[in-house]
Amino acid sequence: xxxxxxRLLSVDPSxxxxxxxxxxxxxxxxxxxxxxxHSRLRSLALLLVGLAFVxxxxxxxxxxxxxxxxxxxxxEAIGFLSFIITGGYLLASxxxxxxxxxxxxMPVSLVLLVVARLSPAGAAPEDLSTLGRIxxxxxxVGVGVFALASALSVIYLVEERALRRKRFDAIAFKDNGAxxxxxxxxxxxxxxxxxxxFTVALVLGAVxxxxxxxxxxxxxxxxxxxxxxFYAVLLVVRQTYGxxxxxxxxxxxxxFAAALxxxxxxxxxxxxx
Amino acid sequence: MSELFVVGISWRTAPVAVREKLAFRDEELxxxxxxxxxxxxxxxxxxxxxxxxxxxxxxxxxxxxxxxxVRGFLAQQRGLPPGSVADVLxxxxxxxxxxxxxSVASALDSLVLGEAQILGQLKAAYGVAGGAGTxxxxxxxxxxxxxxxxxxVRTETAIARGAANxxxxxxxxxxxxxxxxxxxxxLVVGAGKxxxxxxxxxxxxGAQRIIVTNRSPEKAEALAAEIDGVAKPWxxxxxxxxxxxxxxxxxxxxxxxxxxxxxxxxxKARRWRQLVVIxxxxxxxxxxxxxxxxxxxxxxxxxxxxxxxxxLAERAKAAEHAGRIVEHEAGQFEHWLRSQGVVPTIRAxxxxxxxxxEAELQKTLDQLxxxxxxxxxQREAVQRLVQLVVNKLLHQPTAxxxxxxPDEAGLRAEVLCQLFDLEPVSSSDAGEPGAEPAPPPGxxxxxxxxxxxxxxxxxx
Numbered sequence: 028x029x030x031x032x033x034r035l036l037s038v039d040p041s042x043x044x045x046x047x048x049x050x051x052x053x054x055x056x057x058x059x060x061x062x063x064x065h066s067r068l069r070s071l072a073l074l075l076v077g078l079a080f081v082x083x084x085x086x087x088x089x090x091x092x093x094x095x096x097x098x099x100x101x102x103e104a105i106g107f108l109s110f111i112i113t114g115g116y117l118l119a120s121x122x123x124x125x126x127x128x129x130x131x132x133m134p135v136s137l138v139l140l141v142v143a144r145l146s147p148a149g150a151a152p153e154d155l156s157t158l159g160r161i162x163x164x165x166x167x168v169g170v171g172v173f174a175l176a177s178a179l180s181v182i183y184l185v186e187e188r189a190l191r192r193k194r195f196d197a198i199a200f201k202d203n204g205a206x207x208x209x210x211x212x213x214x215x216x217x218x219x220x221x222x223x224x225f226t227v228a229l230v231l232g233a234v235x236x237x238x239x240x241x242x243x244x245x246x247x248x249x250x251x252x253x254x255x256x257f258y259a260v261l262l263v264v265r266q267t268y269g270x271x272x273x274x275x276x277x278x279x280x281x282x283f284a285a286a287l288x289x290x291x292x293x294x295x296x297x298x299x300x
Numbered sequence: 301m302s303e304l305f306v307v308g309i310s311w312r313t314a315p316v317a318v319r320e321k322l323a324f325r326d327e328e329l330x331x332x333x334x335x336x337x338x339x340x341x342x343x344x345x346x347x348x349x350x351x352x353x354x355x356x357x358x359x360x361x362x363x364x365x366x367x368x369x370v371r372g373f374l375a376q377q378r379g380l381p382p383g384s385v386a387d388v389l390x391x392x393x394x395x396x397x398x399x400x401x402x403s404v405a406s407a408l409d410s411l412v413l414g415e416a417q418i419l420g421q422l423k424a425a426y427g428v429a430g431g432a433g434t435x436x437x438x439x440x441x442x443x444x445x446x447x448x449x450x451x452x453v454r455t456e457t458a459i460a461r462g463a464a465n466x467x468x469x470x471x472x473x474x475x476x477x478x479x480x481x482x483x484x485x486x487l488v489v490g491a492g493k494x495x496x497x498x499x500x501x502x503x504x505x506g507a508q509r510i511i512v513t514n515r516s517p518e519k520a521e522a523l524a525a526e527i528d529g530v531a532k533p534w535x536x537x538x539x540x541x542x543x544x545x546x547x548x549x550x551x552x553x554x555x556x557x558x559x560x561x562x563x564x565x566x567x568k569a570r571r572w573r574q575l576v577v578i579x580x581x582x583x584x585x586x587x588x589x590x591x592x593x594x595x596x597x598x599x600x601x602x603x604x605x606x607x608x609x610x611x612l613a614e615r616a617k618a619a620e621h622a623g624r625i626v627e628h629e630a631g632q633f634e635h636w637l638r639s640q641g642v643v644p645t646i647r648a649x650x651x652x653x654x655x656x657x658e659a660e661l662q663k664t665l666d667q668l669x670x671x672x673x674x675x676x677x678q679r680e681a682v683q684r685l686v687q688l689v690v691n692k693l694l695h696q697p698t699a700x701x702x703x704x705x706p707d708e709a710g711l712r713a714e715v716l717c718q719l720f721d722l723e724p725v726s727s728s729d730a731g732e733p734g735a736e737p738a739p740p741p742g743x744x745x746x747x748x749x750x751x752x753x754x755x756x757x758x759x760x
């Protein structure tokens with residue numbers, strides 16, 4: 028059984044993976060051109076993002092056919108995370124002009140996908156229980172949504188800073204950046220969506236770990252809790268004290284940074300075996 | 301050929317002190333236009349009088365050059381001695397006039413590059429000329445084309461992009477924060493003229509309501525009535541600030557009214573909702589330090605002016621491209637206008653030829669109808685007919701060539717050679733046609749060659 032897993036986990040990336048990589052890179056490049064004033068290329072950029080999304084989805088599907096589940100391991104989950112981020116960006120850009128956001132998000136999606144597929148597979152994990160799979164799936168979706176909220180927060184901070192310093196021609200405003208109020212609101216809504224998902228994932232994770240009989244003193248566990256606390260505080264203070272804007276954006280980023288560290292620890296541990 | 305001309309004065313050539321002397325009121329336009337076309341050799345005329353320009357666009361009667369007379373006419377109409385404004389009135393003719401009209405319509409000649417008003421003013425002036433019966437086919441075509449060019453310039457270049465005045469910049473900045481101004485409320489503090497303009501722009505951009513407050517309740521009421529707003533007492537300022545999304549401030553106060561201490565309370569009460577403060581008062585109404593507070597964005601008059609300057613610089617860059625479009629379009633229009641000049645000649649030529657051919661054909665047909673003819677006789681009749689038509693058609697030009705003075709004859713011969721693509725051969729070397737290479741098209745013919753042409757003509 029273990030040997031089958033080792034084989035399955037080293038499944039080579041599909042041709043769709045390479046298409047996705049090329050489309051992500053091209054989309055990032057074209058978005059930079061749009062920022063540089065070539066507004067006519069905007070539809071081409073969105074088309075490339077769409078292509079990357081479809082190719083990325085096909086790659087995940089192809090791995091599914093080869094019996095590699097997207098929530099099978101952290102490595103797979105990172106590929107899935109990148110897919111969610113791209114999908115979320117596509118969805119958001121139907122309402123807002125998020126050129127700067129796209130130029131920032133596409134390279135992130137690209138790097139995550141490449142890490143997920145090309146990093147050393149390492150040793151095969153223990154056979155995953157259903158509980159484990161659900162935990163990884165939900166955690167991935169939750170972190171993906173937080174990633175989108177964080178991307179919006181970054182754009183918010185960049186735009187806000189430019190506006191406060193009265194640098195009206197700053198890169199943030201090239202190609203009509205999204206309005207501050209909309210960025211703030213959208214980011215907040217995403218956290219509302221991501222928070223319950225992440226909460227369930229966290230609880231299931233704790234149950235899973237205790238079932239496996241492992242100790243809870245690994246550094247990623249308290250860090251995951253820190254992420255949860257950041258977002259919980261954010262939601263509470265926004266609701267009760269009306270915190271928003273700059274403070275909210277910074278808190279969003281802090282929470283996401285903790286989540287990223289958790290992911291990184293998993294990945295490193297996995298590669299090290 | 302009737303030629304387009306422009307005579308006028310603009311902000312480029314004269315200060316307002318001079319422009320205002322030459323300006324026409326709306327009701328004076330029709331009599332002035334009718335007087336001009338009635339008394340001067342001007343076939344069509346249009347008068348545009350705005351705060352930045354007073355210009356006559358006209359079409360001269362064939363052969364006339366009325367620009368000097370129009371200069372005098374304008375001075376006389378305004379009761380000025382003719383010499384007094386002669387220097388400041390410019391005149392363009394032909395292609396230059398077309399380029400000028402196209403530039404004006406495209407707002408390339410405007411004080412604020414790319415502004416939208418001039419196009420409306422030109423359309424109105426065109427309407428007035430139409431009503432006065434002084435616009436005609438040439439001016440009509442020219443103006444219609446100018447409107448088309450203006451549209452092209454606006455869509456293809458950045459000439460009209462970016463707010464070009466302080467009050468529209470205020471709207472732009474508010475939009476950067478809020479995106480859509482629908483449902484937002486605007487608070488006007490003080491009753492300066494600039495704040496009125498800015499509030500109007502915000503309202504036109506979708507802001508839901510405008511609240512006006514002022515130390516003097518009467519002034520607040522008056523301004524509120526003027527801009528469809530609601531006047532609120534000055535004592536409520538803090539509460540009004542809590543409710544507002546955009547604040548436009550322009551009081552005459554010597555000390556800041558919108559202080560940091562006040563705004564600390566206000567932002568907290570607002571729960572840090574975004575607030576855009578546009579302070580166009582000098583001295584400033586808002587302490588710059590309130591811009592450090594969360595969710596508050598303060599812009600003073602310098603910030604707004606800076607944006608205007610940057611946008612105008614962008615427009616100036618776009619003007620180069622726009623200038624090329626105008627140049628190209630004006631060239632095409634000039635070409636078209638020139639071609640229109642020869643249309644009557646072409647028509648007359650065709651008619652004359654058709655008449656001659658028709659007359660001779662009729663004679664021949666009558667002859668043939670009178671009795672039976674053999675085939676040979678019929679053929680002979682047709683040959684004679686063709687000969688007759690050719691002779692009749694060539695009679696007039698041949699005679700004109702022979703009777704012309706030597707210089708004139710040479711010129712006419714040259715023109716004929718060009719028109720009919722002839723290769724003149726002198727009678728001496730007539731035996732070897734084509735011995736000399738044909739001149740390149742359009743190249744000037746040498747004198748002997750030109751003189752040789754009539755001889756050949758005569759021989760045929």
